[in-house]
Amino acid sequence: MTFSLASSPVQPAAVPAQSVSADAEPDIVVSRQVRPAPDRYRNALGKYKINRSADCVACGECARLCPQGVHVKPDGYTFTLRPLDHLCIGPDCAKTDHFCVAKCKQKALSLMRNPSVDAMGDPRWTADLILSTWHMAATGHVPSAGLEYRHGESGGGFDRMDFNFPAAPTKVDPAKVDTTLALNRRNDGRPQVNIDLPVYGGGMSFGSVSIHTIVAKARAATAWNTFTCTGEGGYPDRLKPYDEHVITQVATGLFGVREDTIQRVRIVEFKYAQGAKPGLGGHLLGDKNTPAVARMREAIAGNALFSPFPFHSVYSVEDHKKHLDWIKEVNSRALVSVKVSTPTDVDMVAVGSYYAGAHIIHLDGSYGGTGAAPDIAKKNIAMPIEYAIAKVHKFLVAEGIRDSVTLIVSGGLRTADDVMKSVALGADGVVIGTADMVALGCVRCALCESGRGCPRGIASTDPELMMLMSLEWATQRLINMLNAWRERMVEVMVRLGVPSVKDLRGRSDLLTYARAEDAL
Amino acid sequence: MSEKYHIKPVPTQGRFRHVGKYGSVDWREDCARCSNCVKPRCVFDTYRKEAAYNRDPQTSIVPLSECRACLSCVQGCTKGILAISINPEYLAMGDEYWKPDIMATTWNQADAGRVPVSGAGYRGRFHGFGFDSIWTDMSEIVRPTRDGIHGREYISTSVDIGPKPMRLSFSNDGKLLGEPSSLIDLPLPLILDVPAWQVGGQGLARVRLTTAAKLKTLAVARAADVTGAPAAEMPFLIPLVGGEGLGSIEKLLPQVRMVEFEDGAEVSALASQAKATNPKLVIAVRLPMQGAAAERILQLSQAGVKVFHLCADLHGCEVGVDKPRHIKDAMREIHGRLVKAGVRDTITLIVGGGIALPEHMAKAILCGADLVAVDTALLVALGCRVCRGVQDADHQEHCPAEAPKLESAYAVQRMVNLMAAWHSQLLEVLGAMGIREVRRLRGEVGRAIFKEDVEREAFGDLLSR
Numbered sequence: 001m002t003f004s005l006a007s008s009p010v011q012p013a014a015v016p017a018q019s020v021s022a023d024a025e026p027d028i029v030v031s032r033q034v035r036p037a038p039d040r041y042r043n044a045l046g047k048y049k050i051n052r053s054a055d056c057v058a059c060g061e062c063a064r065l066c067p068q069g070v071h072v073k074p075d076g077y078t079f080t081l082r083p084l085d086h087l088c089i090g091p092d093c094a095k096t097d098h099f100c101v102a103k104c105k106q107k108a109l110s111l112m113r114n115p116s117v118d119a120m121g122d123p124r125w126t127a128d129l130i131l132s133t134w135h136m137a138a139t140g141h142v143p144s145a146g147l148e149y150r151h152g153e154s155g156g157g158f159d160r161m162d163f164n165f166p167a168a169p170t171k172v173d174p175a176k177v178d179t180t181l182a183l184n185r186r187n188d189g190r191p192q193v194n195i196d197l198p199v200y201g202g203g204m205s206f207g208s209v210s211i212h213t214i215v216a217k218a219r220a221a222t223a224w225n226t227f228t229c230t231g232e233g234g235y236p237d238r239l240k241p242y243d244e245h246v247i248t249q250v251a252t253g254l255f256g257v258r259e260d261t262i263q264r265v266r267i268v269e270f271k272y273a274q275g276a277k278p279g280l281g282g283h284l285l286g287d288k289n290t291p292a293v294a295r296m297r298e299a300i301a302g303n304a305l306f307s308p309f310p311f312h313s314v315y316s317v318e319d320h321k322k323h324l325d326w327i328k329e330v331n332s333r334a335l336v337s338v339k340v341s342t343p344t345d346v347d348m349v350a351v352g353s354y355y356a357g358a359h360i361i362h363l364d365g366s367y368g369g370t371g372a373a374p375d376i377a378k379k380n381i382a383m384p385i386e387y388a389i390a391k392v393h394k395f396l397v398a399e400g401i402r403d404s405v406t407l408i409v410s411g412g413l414r415t416a417d418d419v420m421k422s423v424a425l426g427a428d429g430v431v432i433g434t435a436d437m438v439a440l441g442c443v444r445c446a447l448c449e450s451g452r453g454c455p456r457g458i459a460s461t462d463p464e465l466m467m468l469m470s471l472e473w474a475t476q477r478l479i480n481m482l483n484a485w486r487e488r489m490v491e492v493m494v495r496l497g498v499p500s501v502k503d504l505r506g507r508s509d510l511l512t513y514a515r516a517e518d519a520l
Numbered sequence: 521m522s523e524k525y526h527i528k529p530v531p532t533q534g535r536f537r538h539v540g541k542y543g544s545v546d547w548r549e550d551c552a553r554c555s556n557c558v559k560p561r562c563v564f565d566t567y568r569k570e571a572a573y574n575r576d577p578q579t580s581i582v583p584l585s586e587c588r589a590c591l592s593c594v595q596g597c598t599k600g601i602l603a604i605s606i607n608p609e610y611l612a613m614g615d616e617y618w619k620p621d622i623m624a625t626t627w628n629q630a631d632a633g634r635v636p637v638s639g640a641g642y643r644g645r646f647h648g649f650g651f652d653s654i655w656t657d658m659s660e661i662v663r664p665t666r667d668g669i670h671g672r673e674y675i676s677t678s679v680d681i682g683p684k685p686m687r688l689s690f691s692n693d694g695k696l697l698g699e700p701s702s703l704i705d706l707p708l709p710l711i712l713d714v715p716a717w718q719v720g721g722q723g724l725a726r727v728r729l730t731t732a733a734k735l736k737t738l739a740v741a742r743a744a745d746v747t748g749a750p751a752a753e754m755p756f757l758i759p760l761v762g763g764e765g766l767g768s769i770e771k772l773l774p775q776v777r778m779v780e781f782e783d784g785a786e787v788s789a790l791a792s793q794a795k796a797t798n799p800k801l802v803i804a805v806r807l808p809m810q811g812a813a814a815e816r817i818l819q820l821s822q823a824g825v826k827v828f829h830l831c832a833d834l835h836g837c838e839v840g841v842d843k844p845r846h847i848k849d850a851m852r853e854i855h856g857r858l859v860k861a862g863v864r865d866t867i868t869l870i871v872g873g874g875i876a877l878p879e880h881m882a883k884a885i886l887c888g889a890d891l892v893a894v895d896t897a898l899l900v901a902l903g904c905r906v907c908r909g910v911q912d913a914d915h916q917e918h919c920p921a922e923a924p925k926l927e928s929a930y931a932v933q934r935m936v937n938l939m940a941a942w943h944s945q946l947l948e949v950l951g952a953m954g955i956r957e958v959r960r961l962r963g964e965v966g967r968a969i970f971k972e973d974v975e976r977e978a979f980g981d982l983l984s985r
């Protein structure tokens with residue numbers, strides 16, 4: 001079912017896949033079952049375009065031939081429908097016996113690269129990565145052909161790293177591969193928290209993204225028995241039903257943080273820094289501080305909101321410990337996560353956090369992030385996460401504390417392959433942010449910061465723009481992507497001969513790195 | 521502590537056309553002319569604003585300068601006939617170092633002096649040539665807050681140029697021995713330099729000088745190019761002197777604070793002559809950037825010259841050597857050799873050429889420079905696409921920066937805006953590192969992350985396979 005936005009002054013062409021009233025609270029038991037969640041725009045985007053000329057006589061041969069379902073001629077129709085060319089696998093099809101362009105007797109079909117693909121993406125998130133993430137979010141599985149879904153083209157880090165797959169098939173049974181992760185390794189009497197995937201959702205605060213995005217993330221986290229995080233914008237009431245799968249973030253601004261929001265969750269995250277703007281604190285532009293946002297943050301609408309950096313009460317590991325003790329005191333069952341960025345001495349910072357009492361050390365590398373940040377910081381300040389994982393893992397091992405703390409990493413992880421590479425480098429699990437946004441239809445145009453915000457209705461609190469996306473559709477897209485990721489993780493572990501995520505951790509011997517030289 | 525330094529930007533739209541990254545590919549023949557066309561609904565109103573440029577019906581791609589490729593129109597078009605692609609004119613700008621993205625961000629910064637901010641994380645390559653293989657450090661705790669925004673603590677961006685005696689000596693009756701030091705205190709670690717190629721017309725040098733005066737820094741120019749400049753601006757001029765001798769600047773000498781001589785056999789002699797006219801004059805020698813310059817610097821320093829301006833090429837590479845390295849390597853070598861010789865603190869090193877972005881300033885200083893010289897970026901602020909006037913014969917007429925016929929106030933303000941944005945971004949970098957003054961950034965390689973080092977440390981075991 002669709003509804004028209006014709007009366008709205010913006011973007012009437014983008015129609016939510018399902019209509020759902022903004023206030024109807026859906027069931028809190030969420031199934032992780034894959035269901036189709038096709039692109040919510042009129043024209044889905046693909047890498048190729050199939051044009052059908054006026055020479056077509058509607059014989060229907062192409063519709064019978066194409067296994068991808070690009071050509072459709074429903075029974076009783078005189079015409080063949082406009083090709084669903086986003087499903088086309090491109091020139092590779094010419095090698096098969098069902099290549100429509102060659103088989104059409106009228107020579108009515110032509111195949112070309114979609115020029116819009118050149119305007120999509122960047123070296124880190126290539127058009128292929130965006131399109132394949134959309135495919136996973138729509139179908140729940142990795143694309144079968146035509147798209148590179150494993151890595152980007154940034155020329156370094158994960159993109160130059162590969163798995164050392166043994167030539168012979170391994171004995172690992174895909175049905176038995178274990179992707180769960182236990183988050184409490186401190187043996188301190190606090191409850192264990194197990195998640196079903198080594199992945200959880202990063203903090204995106206109310207104000208920086210729409211409530212649909214926030215609730216969809218919480219519902220997908222519930223479905224997959226993992227977590228989402230509030231970010232620093234407070235704890236919206238609509239998250240309450242998902243308390244068991246929410247991490248409350250305590251950040252330097254302390255916006256919307258209350259005793260009650262700390263007490264109701266199983267994990268509290270203490271944010272020192274974030275990778276995208278290391279050392280620079282948080283910043284919500286005035287335009288995004290709408291009345292609803294301001295209420296949640298107990299601030300005045302329209303004013304830019306700054307979270308200072310760092311916590312001005314923290315000057316040492318002892319001060320740091322005092323903060324963690326305070327959280328532990330307020331909530332006696334919570335695990336405490338410490339989120340830091342990646343300075344040169346990131347290994348020392350990690351050890352310090354362990355001695356301050358953290359259950360989880362969360363390293364946020366410099367290349368990730370979803371919110372507004374100065375370009376100079378995103379590109380230049382602090383080290384990319386790949387380096388930090390290896391450094392910190394080695395240091396924790398050398399200090400003899402590696403198995404007493406959980407190492408979670410984030411900041412530019414885009415794919416299931418990135419997750420597996422992180423684990424092999426030494427992380428226990430990862431936090432994702434941008435991948436979720438892309439699953440919801442983000443094209444990485446980077447406009448999230450400006451004016452009314454995201455033109456695609458994901459990172460916007462504008463009442464009209466946020467209605468471009470329904471909660472049900474958004475939830476299903478995230479569930480589907482995680483399913484595709486899990487399938488890919490299982491495939492990688494089977495091929496490596498490693499039966500569980502736990503066993504993969506720190507197995508950097510299973511990786512290779514092809515160094516790239518930079519010439520002018 | 522000096523008064524808090526602040527540059528006041530004034531929004532000044534460029535008179536040139538901002539070449540946009542995107543354009544639309546439009547198959548008009550199938551257009552349904554529907555009443556709910558997606559074009560007028562662009563969040564940025566791109567199609568309507570650009571109507572003025574959509575004149576040529578033959579072009580295959582219609583440039584849409586304001587389009588940010590959100591692809592909403594492409595995905596929404598009733599007939600599915602719209603496509604957005606990359607504007608070839610955009611890709612054709614600059615060269616492999618002065619990339620189109622550098623032009624675009626420089627234009628935006630010169631528009632209003634704002635720090636570029638965007639969402640969705642970093643979008644570029646993992647690492648790259650030159651400065652792009654360095655990351656700057658940040659500090660997790662204990663550091664000043666961001667200057668200018670929280671304003672609690674002052675981060676100083678000032679540097680000194682000039683001979684720095686390491687200790688003062690006094691005679692038995694308490695008189696200072698030796699010359700009094702004549703340091704020039706600049707509020708930001710940069711001077712404005714002549715562009716790397718010949719740009720026609722007098723206007724540019726005058727604009728540069730006025731900009732320097734407004735910023736309270738210095739501008740390098742040949743005396744002939746600034747004739748007629750007001751006397752009040754002279755203290756901000758660094759006259760550049762070649763082999764021709766002092767004749768051209770004789771009259772200027774009492775008015776200026778610093779002179780720059782192109783290196784040559786006679787520089788020591790010229791320096792003493794100039795000092796004879798104006799004893800407080802700071803003498804600088806301009807040298808081609810190369811690692812071997814360290815020798816020459818040591819030699820000249822013994823002869824009393826304490827300020828050196830090292831000129832890399834347009835791409836920040838060494839000049840006149842077989843395998844040119846980037847500033848980041850050459851500068852570290854020179855800095856290291858001067859440290860070893862025990863004279864580094866008595867000398868001022870200015871490095872220029874290839875300083876295209878504010879992070880280049882921070883990183884050049886990290887590699888051992890005291891300050892940088894900005895040249896080409898100032899022209900880019902005016903709309904220059906670094907075509908270097910060679911691509912078409914009638915460049916004079918078509919120069920988008922109007923370089924040959926510059927008019928002062930407009931061009932000055934755009935340069936001031938750009939430097940304001942650079943200054944704010946330098947504060948971001950220093951603030952993140954927890955460094956309170958840019959002087960302490962010099963040669964602090966421990967607060968930088970070099971790709972080669974961190975790669976070895978982190979991936980050494982992977983690489984050996």
Ligand code: SF4
Pocket residue numbers: 052055056057058059060061062063071080103104105106107108109
């Ligand atoms: S095979 Fe050719 S003629 Fe037949 S329906 Fe397809 S495009 Fe038309």
Ligand code: SF4
Pocket residue numbers: 437441442443444445446447448449453454455456457458459590639640
């Ligand atoms: S504004 Fe662009 S980059 Fe930001 S969330 Fe929306 S689509 Fe993604």
Ligand code: SF4
Pocket residue numbers: 550551552553554555556557558559596597598599600601602
């Ligand atoms: S939406 Fe598409 S088909 Fe309709 S008028 Fe606009 S360009 Fe033409």
Ligand code: SF4
Pocket residue numbers: 561562563564565566567584586587588589590591592593594604
């Ligand atoms: S792609 Fe987005 S920004 Fe560009 S013209 Fe279309 S709607 Fe406007």
Ligand SMILES: [Zn+2]
Pocket residue numbers: 833834835836837
């Ligand atoms: Zn060069």
